[in-house]
Amino acid sequence: MNTEVITQSQRFPFSGYLKLTKPSIIYLLVLTSATAMFLADGFSGNLMKVLFGLLGIGLIASSSAVINQILDVEVDSKMARTKNRPIVIGEISVTNAKIFATALLIVGAIMLLFFINVLTLLLTLFTWAFYSFLYTKILKFAGTQNIVIGGIAGAMPPLLGWTAITNSIDALPLLMVLIIFIWTPPHFWALSINRKEDYVAAKIPMMPVVKGTEYTKIQITLYSVLLAVSSLFPFATGYLGGFYFFSAITLNAIFIGLSIALIFDKKNKLALPLFLYSIVFLTILFICMALDKLIPIQL
Numbered sequence: 685m686n687t688e689v690i691t692q693s694q695r696f697p698f699s700g701y702l703k704l705t706k707p708s709i710i711y712l713l714v715l716t717s718a719t720a721m722f723l724a725d726g727f728s729g730n731l732m733k734v735l736f737g738l739l740g741i742g743l744i745a746s747s748s749a750v751i752n753q754i755l756d757v758e759v760d761s762k763m764a765r766t767k768n769r770p771i772v773i774g775e776i777s778v779t780n781a782k783i784f785a786t787a788l789l790i791v792g793a794i795m796l797l798f799f800i801n802v803l804t805l806l807l808t809l810f811t812w813a814f815y816s817f818l819y820t821k822i823l824k825f826a827g828t829q830n831i832v833i834g835g836i837a838g839a840m841p842p843l844l845g846w847t848a849i850t851n852s853i854d855a856l857p858l859l860m861v862l863i864i865f866i867w868t869p870p871h872f873w874a875l876s877i878n879r880k881e882d883y884v885a886a887k888i889p890m891m892p893v894v895k896g897t898e899y900t901k902i903q904i905t906l907y908s909v910l911l912a913v914s915s916l917f918p919f920a921t922g923y924l925g926g927f928y929f930f931s932a933i934t935l936n937a938i939f940i941g942l943s944i945a946l947i948f949d950k951k952n953k954l955a956l957p958l959f960l961y962s963i964v965f966l967t968i969l970f971i972c973m974a975l976d977k978l979i980p981i982q983l
Contacts, residue, residue, distance in 0.1 A: 717845030737848035743792030835868030912936035926981030
């Protein structure tokens with residue numbers, strides 16, 4: 685019996701460290717970065733640059749996710765959605781989490797510095813610092829627009845992917861950043877309606893907590909319309925073609941439809957489906973951006 689206890693206690697918590705990196709978020713960051721890489725001039729024949737670029741960006745993003753959980757441990761302990769995170773339940777100590785975050789940051793930075801370029805490294809470090817410290821410790825508690833302002837960190841990956849290939853900043857990746865920036869508020873506001881009690885308990889001033897659920901529903905709908913408009917910019921400016929246009933129209937029609945339906949949903953049962961669909965929306969939208977390059981349709 686004692687041997688079993690010792691074996692269990694000494695087992696390395698791989699799953700715990702994986703959870704610290706928030707893989708469900710990192711996959712979206714890597715996907716949007718990879719899409720921008722694929723669309724950039726010079727993508728073909730640069731597979732090693734793509735590999736090291738995605739690894740470097742992904743590792744530094746993972747580091748910021750770990751730091752977020754280190755700094756948010758007290759907040760996470762008060763929320764049902766986050767109370768079982770590895771640091772909160774003691775599966776991984778704060779010290780080990782700090783070592784892990786530092787290692788991820790250093791390895792990722794080395795990859796970007798020696799195999800990619802300084803511009804991508806600096807932009808990625810800016811994103812890391814913005815999310816890890818400015819958003820986590822200040823902006824999150826600053827008011828109902830917390831997620832709007834803080835959304836810039838999560839919107840940066842397309843620009844990082846683009847600069848990794850081109851070493852320059854151009855209009856298309858900035859339009860992709862804009863799409864994610866506008867997508868972020870309705871995405872998180874839908875979640876905050878579904879988990880309103882969590883944010884009340886943690887004293888985080890999300891919009892449903894401060895302004896009320898009905899007001900938030902209207903804001904979600906307004907942002908869904910803005911998202912639809914911004915999603916068409918890559919087509920309107922000539923960067924993407926008909927395949928992307930029809931895909932964006934379809935995806936946004938569903939998003940707006942769910943947002944409007946949520947306004948009339950007095951029990952807020954559609955809040956979680958809208959949140960989940962927003963993830964599907966962004967995933968498919970960026971995949972369609974890449975496919976548009978392979979399926980040229982002129983309108």
